[in-house]
Amino acid sequence: MREAEAGDAPRFLDRLRAGDTDAFEELVITYQHRVFGVAVRMLGSAAEAQEVAQEAFLRAHRGLPEFRGDAKLSTWLYAITSRLCLNRLATGERRLRRQGEETLLRLADNDRPDAAVERRELEAALHRAIAELPEERRIVVVLRDLEGLPYEEIAEVLELELGTVRSRLHRARADLKDKLERFLP
């Protein structure tokens, strides 16, 4: 098991803080898909997500010497990524929005070339429904239902009250239920 996944072992954290390039590479390898996953679900564009994910790791790299280890590394990385995505969405720094949506659909096709048409439709509808959520609800549902974070960690990542996380998640799921009605049994 990688050190990065072994619960932020103190020795691994020390190596990271000391600027050990191998340790940093291990951190990126371990968390790349999760960081990229949050970014791509939030931004809807693989190109933008890659840009933001890279920036998130670079910020982490710069901030590692001061990282005290109060939070888990994963929580810290999710927090950096979420903040970057929300900032980008809030400042209107959006490019290739339509192209991004198409990218997501294409990704779904490529990832599952053998999937049935209905399955691809469902994937597309899911992506579209998530993309249409208000940003503050979208990030909560992404962290909870796609990344599997517990409520407490989501509250820590987004610096929100637990009750706020609960209510936002509930509203996000209710929205999605209405939009995905035809796919429900």
Next chain:
Amino acid sequence: MNCHDARESLSAYLDEALDPDERRQVAAHLEGCAECRRELARLEQTVALLRRVEPARAPVGFVDRVTAAARPRPWYRRAAAAIFLPFSVKLPAEATALVMIALLAVYVFERTPALRESARQQPAGPEAKREEPSGTRSYEISRSMGERRDAVGAQSGAQPAPASPALDATTAPPSAPSRPEPAPAAPPPAATAPAAPSSSAKAEGTAEGRLAENRQPPAEQGAEPARAAPAAPRLAVKRAAPSADVVAGIAVRDRDAAERDLAELITRVGGRETGRRREEEATLVEAVIPQARYAEFTQSLARLGAWRVDAERPDLPAQVHVILRLP
């Protein structure tokens, strides 16, 4: 608990994120409310759908790109980035700055006479040195050019005006103040090269002649550009070394008679008149006299009137080029 409150908590109920007391209340409500049970089931199916979404994967090569970007860059790359990046902003700004500096340099140069003077002297200096040994040769060349041009002027006798520059230029002694200034475009050599040694005066004159040619205003080339263009350097050269061998004046009482007598005299001594210009104040006669009979010519000339030599070369050539002024 009513339906509204229960539905607000259904999501957390699904995730088992309610505290035990809340959870009991929701469970009690669901027990008696089919509508809320249906709602919970739909919510559960929606979450199940979401959890079927394939996890996203970072693109191939992502790790390498990140680690490469995180690697500390050498100082020269950081400096280059600081100077040039972003290209779209910094390159136009730098190009504009360069153009403005160039314009400023030109402006300062134009506004500073000392700079202009030093720039002018630099090309003249080495050229003068190089031509110094052949200074006499350049004089001869310019002289022969003058003669050739004079001959042309003589042939077009019906057009006295084109011939006049030659006369003006060659009759430039200070004793003729009423004559037009021959080469206004060419400033005196002393003004442009104050520090030049006097021994290289001829060479300076030649160089100055070239400069005068460069500075010749277009207006002076207006009427006959083909002739005026070669005349410009020559006129300037003649200020330093006149092409006439002898320049003299004769005080006569009857100008018409004196002109006739002079023409006869020139013919008699085997010479030829190469130019004549009659002006209100004086008649200028240009002639070539064989050196062998020059003494006879001057003796006979003295009989026409009071003979005064303004300039005479110490070593007269075989054909003496004479310019006479009859007031």
